[in-house]
Amino acid sequence: MFRRIPKPLIALIGMMLITPQIWATTVLEMNLAALTDKSDRIFLGTVLDVSEVSVEAGGGTLTGIKYRLRVDEDFMGNVATVKGQKIAEVTMLGSLKQYHSGRTPIAGFPRLEIGKDYLLMVAPEGPLGLTTTMGLNQGTFSVYADPATRETMARNGFNNASLFKGMSGNYPDSGPISYDSLAGAIRSELGN
DSSP states (O other): OOOOOOHHHHHHHHHHHHHHHHHHHHOOOOOHHHHHOOOOOOEEEEEEEEEEEEEEEEEEEEEEEEEEEEEEEEEEEEEEETEEEEEEEEEOOOOOOHHHHHHHHHTTTTOOTTEEEEEEEOOOOOOOOOOBBGGGGEEEEEEOOOTTTEEEEEEEETTTTTTTTTTOSSSSSSEEEEEHHHHHHHHHHTTT
16 A cells, blocks of 8 residues: 655655756855854764664655764764763664665765764754754765874865855865864854
């Protein structure tokens, strides 16, 4: 037996599947100040687990990807403590089939890998409990050790392009930035 799904929801899903390139080109460019201001949660964490969940929407069901992360540094927002460890969960649109194939439901959506470290600037959850990072890959920073210097670096999905545009300070136009510099800029924006 089929469930009846509203036509507007079918149209939206169809647009996302047929023309993913359009979504990638219509993301609003935001600098660090805007990303920080609009975020609901900001934290540095390591992806522990990825699972698929079902979300009821308009009489039908959507699939979501739930990322479970161990939080190493919490800048803002609520983070749960489980057995003495800070844990955050972020549920985004998608399926495990897409995840394992390396695809995302919409171009520009973040795809977080198990065992990797990320600084995430998470958008407020929608009414279905789904969210993503602010500006999609703009608010998703891979955090890694530079092989040459061993310094901890951070780079978002747009190679930090325009991340500090219009902001005062001595920041690069693009490219990786030290994690300490990024964390300090976020703390400054938050008034910490």
